[in-house]
Amino acid sequence: MKGGWHGQTCLSVQEGEEKYFQVKERMDNTRADDYIIEVSGVTKSFGNIEALRGIDLRIKKGEFLTIFGPNGAGKTTLINILSNLMKPSSGTVSIGGINLNDGGDAVRRDIGVISHNTYLYNNLTPYENIRFYGKIYGVDNLEERVHNVIEQVGLKGRMYDQVGTFSRGMQQRLSLARALIHNPSVIFLDEPYTGLDQHAAHLLKVLLNRFHTDENRTTVMTTHNIERGLEMCDQVAIQVRGKILYKETLSKIDRDNFEEIYFAVCKANNQ
Amino acid sequence: MRFLKDIWAIVQKDIVSELRTREIFSSMFIFALLVIIIFIFAIDLSEVRGIDVAPGILWVAFIFSGTIGLNRSFLFEKENNCLEGLLLSPMDRSAIYFGKMLGNLIFMIVMEAFTLPIFIIFFNVSISGRILPLILIIFLSTLGFVLLGTLLSSMSASVKTRDIMLPVLLYPLIVPVIIAAVKSTGVLLEGKSLEGVMHWLKLIIVFDIIFLAVSFMTFDYIVEE
Numbered sequence: 001m002k003g004g005w006h007g008q009t010c011l012s013v014q015e016g017e018e019k020y021f022q023v024k025e026r027m028d029n030t031r032a033d034d035y036i037i038e039v040s041g042v043t044k045s046f047g048n049i050e051a052l053r054g055i056d057l058r059i060k061k062g063e064f065l066t067i068f069g070p071n072g073a074g075k076t077t078l079i080n081i082l083s084n085l086m087k088p089s090s091g092t093v094s095i096g097g098i099n100l101n102d103g104g105d106a107v108r109r110d111i112g113v114i115s116h117n118t119y120l121y122n123n124l125t126p127y128e129n130i131r132f133y134g135k136i137y138g139v140d141n142l143e144e145r146v147h148n149v150i151e152q153v154g155l156k157g158r159m160y161d162q163v164g165t166f167s168r169g170m171q172q173r174l175s176l177a178r179a180l181i182h183n184p185s186v187i188f189l190d191e192p193y194t195g196l197d198q199h200a201a202h203l204l205k206v207l208l209n210r211f212h213t214d215e216n217r218t219t220v221m222t223t224h225n226i227e228r229g230l231e232m233c234d235q236v237a238i239q240v241r242g243k244i245l246y247k248e249t250l251s252k253i254d255r256d257n258f259e260e261i262y263f264a265v266c267k268a269n270n271q
Numbered sequence: 272m273r274f275l276k277d278i279w280a281i282v283q284k285d286i287v288s289e290l291r292t293r294e295i296f297s298s299m300f301i302f303a304l305l306v307i308i309i310f311i312f313a314i315d316l317s318e319v320r321g322i323d324v325a326p327g328i329l330w331v332a333f334i335f336s337g338t339i340g341l342n343r344s345f346l347f348e349k350e351n352n353c354l355e356g357l358l359l360s361p362m363d364r365s366a367i368y369f370g371k372m373l374g375n376l377i378f379m380i381v382m383e384a385f386t387l388p389i390f391i392i393f394f395n396v397s398i399s400g401r402i403l404p405l406i407l408i409i410f411l412s413t414l415g416f417v418l419l420g421t422l423l424s425s426m427s428a429s430v431k432t433r434d435i436m437l438p439v440l441l442y443p444l445i446v447p448v449i450i451a452a453v454k455s456t457g458v459l460l461e462g463k464s465l466e467g468v469m470h471w472l473k474l475i476i477v478f479d480i481i482f483l484a485v486s487f488m489t490f491d492y493i494v495e496e
Contacts, residue, residue: 085358087495109361119356121347123288135280136360138273162291178356
């Protein structure tokens with residue numbers, strides 16, 4: 001398909017994929033002030049445990065939202081539901097105007113996920129890993145695209161070494177290439193800095209910033225690292241015990257005092 | 272076409288990974304070889320007709336070593352949570368099952384291709400004139416084993432006691448195929464034609480069809496959450 005959201009040739013036309021093109025068209029036509037992600041009354045229970053207790057969230061096209069929260073706040077569960085990996089117990093999630101319950105498969109094609117798990121095969125090389133993911137996402141001009149994304153994350157020199165020999169930071173950068181191979185419009189980042197040293201975290205931040213700012217992708221990141229979380233976002237939210245209890249535009253908050261706000265919100269909810 | 276391309280992508284990925292490590296093949300083949308060698312020493316072939324015990328021993332070697340391969344199969348997908356990476360992609364989830372199943376089938380067939388000649392030499396059995404029927408029986412029985420084994424392997428991969436869980440779930444369910452495979456292999460090794468094993472062959476085919484359909488229908492629910 002030509003002329004996608006980012007003006008790049010990326011995804012191929014396949015049989016029975018009309019739904020995907022509907023999603024893509026809607027996302028392409030989404031104006032900057034329209035909400036691209038809408039979450040309404042989402043709950044999720046695992047047996048007696050309520051991981052999410054009525055999440056309402058709306059994110060505009062091109063926005064970067066960071067969701068802070070302590071361990072066990074349900075951040076990963078929320079990302080799993082947003083990325084259509086998990087179904088909510090109740091409530092609705094729509095991306096690009098498509099309810100995930102109706103068009104989940106099509107929406108998945110336009111989502112990239114980076115988590116603390118890299119989703120990479122240790123026995124394969126970066127080239128083989130990214131090429132494999134490119135194939136299952138139906139990426140056009142695959143060879144060129146694989147080389148491009150690996151070069152973008154600075155691993156061209158290690159393209160044919162086994163991923164198992166890479167440091168955690170290199171694996172996480174390659175994970176970024178994996179998440180971007182199909183040129184998604186929306187990126188979900190679930191604790192992407194976990195296990196990274198300062199240098200690796202900085203490199204990842206630079207790359208994430210480039211892919212968000214230069215290519216206007218809508219990004220949602222969860223983290224409990226306040227310093228890292230505030231670096232790139234333009235919206236912040238605090239999630240505690242399965243609920244979003246605070247949401248504000250970054251420009252309206254005092255960064256230096258945000259830690260106090262965070263602890264106050266957590267403390268008020270017995271965390 | 273998209274569905275087939277996705278299946279092939281997974282098969283290719285598994286083959287490349289296996290060619291690099293040879294973990295699955297080497298563990299399966301060595302185990303199968305050991306089973307045959309142990310039975311050769313345990314059974315006095317001057318007192319027992321080789322043909323009476325050989326089919327059972329052959330299938331014990333195939334099934335037990337195949338279980339080792341099945342156990343490893345989804346373990347690779349659990350490494351770095353790659354299975355979740357596959358589930359995040361837009362591909363039909365049953366393509367993941369068929370891709371893994373085909374990979375397992377190829378690895379088992381390669382192991383069997385190496386093991387069968389050794390078995391024939393050690394047990395001094397003749398398969399001349401019955402090679403094709405024997406290959407058909409082995410292929411269809413292996414297919415049934417892999418169809419069910421891959422499904423159960425995907426279930427047990429998330430469990431801590433997966434090494435125990437897979438055989439516990441798999442062996443009781445696979446009994447019909449094993450009985451049919453052993454009986455029909457025995458008949459063929461005795462020099463009879465394929466017509467003599469048609470009733471066993473039909474049983475294996477029915478089993479294959481049933482578990483193909485069951486796997487296709489249930490894999491989505493197994494991998495969900």
